[in-house]
Amino acid sequence: xxxxxxxxxxxxxxxxxxxxxxxxxxxxxxxxxxKWGYADLKxxxxxxxxxxxxxxxxxxxxxxxxxxxxxxxxxxxxxxxxLPTELKKFKxxxxxxxxxKGFADGxxxxxxxxxxxxxxxxxxxxxxxxxxxVTDFNGGFVPxxxxxxxxxxxxxxxxxxxxxxxxxxxxxxxxxxxCRTADKKAGFLGTDGKIAIAPQFESVGYFRxxxxxxKTADKKVGYINTKGDWVIKPTFDTGKxxxxxxxxxxxxxxxxxxxxSTSGNVLKVPDTDLxxxxxxxxxxxxxxxxxxxxxxxxxxVIEPQFDGSRDFVNGYAAAKxxxxxxxxxxxxxxxxxxxxxxxxxxxxxx
Numbered sequence: 001x002x003x004x005x006x007x008x009x010x011x012x013x014x015x016x017x018x019x020x021x022x023x024x025x026x027x028x029x030x031x032x033x034x035k036w037g038y039a040d041l042k043x044x045x046x047x048x049x050x051x052x053x054x055x056x057x058x059x060x061x062x063x064x065x066x067x068x069x070x071x072x073x074x075x076x077x078x079x080x081x082x083l084p085t086e087l088k089k090f091k092x093x094x095x096x097x098x099x100x101k102g103f104a105d106g107x108x109x110x111x112x113x114x115x116x117x118x119x120x121x122x123x124x125x126x127x128x129x130x131x132x133x134v135t136d137f138n139g140g141f142v143p144x145x146x147x148x149x150x151x152x153x154x155x156x157x158x159x160x161x162x163x164x165x166x167x168x169x170x171x172x173x174x175x176x177x178x179c180r181t182a183d184k185k186a187g188f189l190g191t192d193g194k195i196a197i198a199p200q201f202e203s204v205g206y207f208r209x210x211x212x213x214x215k216t217a218d219k220k221v222g223y224i225n226t227k228g229d230w231v232i233k234p235t236f237d238t239g240k241x242x243x244x245x246x247x248x249x250x251x252x253x254x255x256x257x258x259x260x261s262t263s264g265n266v267l268k269v270p271d272t273d274l275x276x277x278x279x280x281x282x283x284x285x286x287x288x289x290x291x292x293x294x295x296x297x298x299x300x301v302i303e304p305q306f307d308g309s310r311d312f313v314n315g316y317a318a319a320k321x322x323x324x325x326x327x328x329x330x331x332x333x334x335x336x337x338x339x340x341x342x343x344x345x346x347x348x349x350x
Contacts, residue, residue: 043336209244
């Protein structure tokens with residue numbers, strides 16, 4: 001009994017240390033200002049608003065910054081300290097500046113000259129720049145391309161050739177990556193470079209919670225499991241990725257937008273004119289011009305009262321009141337009062 005009690009204490013201490021070692025950080029633009037900085041969960045600036053273009057922190061503790069004067073990216077930690085990098089000039093995959101994510105699995109894709117490689121969180125070149133096309137690491141693996149040939153890299157830079165019939169590969173999710181063959185059929189590739197689910201679909205999404213949407217030749221969408229079997233029959237016109245927490249995905253048919261559960265039950269939410277994707281178990285809706293959030297039963301848990309909102313991330317969502325943005329919790333209470341001209345998602349940082 002004493003040993004069990006001692007073990008429980010150790011577990012509690014470990015959990016508290018882990019929680020203490022993590023922090024929540026969001027990007028903010030102060031009222032009346034033109035530049036962005038970073039704030040904590042209290043809304044206090046931890047890094048001054050001094051950047052024209054900055055991006056979210058990754059779990060590894062680094063955020064990409066774009067120096068508009070020198071047209072160059074660099075990284076900062078939560079103290080605002082710059083990461084010294086072995087490469088002095090490099091580009092990132094910026095997705096037109098909207099979805100740059102920085103480090104994943106301790107590595108970030110960088111373009112040196114005309115080729116792509118990867119930097120580690122010490123700023124060193126971990127995988128040399130020799131690839132024509134790359135994506136982000138996910139789950140320890142990333143597809144890369146040299147000429148017209150694809151390979152799968154692990155975090156050590158070890159290459160595994162991809163099945164020769166594959167002509168395109170996307171980012172991995174849950175160890176499976178959407179892929180296409182020369183006849184434009186879509187399926188999934190495994191981390192061993194071999195076809196895991198035969199390319200037989202018009203298009204496919206990403207696996208979330210063991211399910212991914214797939215579209216048939218007759219343009220109908222359903223959901224398959226990791227074996228490629230239909231779990232939810234293809235009866236929808238459009239389908240989105242599942243939210244693992246709620247077990248819900250947004251779908252559309254002739255009757256408009258709705259949601260489907262992992263068991264195939266369809267939920268209609270008529271009391272809204274906006275149907276957002278579920279995230280952290282809640283979905284955005286809109287009524288009488290105001291934004292709120294409903295649960296998996298279609299019930300408003302946060303009444304429509306905001307002038308704008310973003311999805312919940314790590315238990316918090318950005319919300320707008322009048323002309324200013326703040327942050328709410330899952331009960332709709334302000335944790336950061338609306339005082340900013342702009343605010344992004346609350347990211348968990350080590």
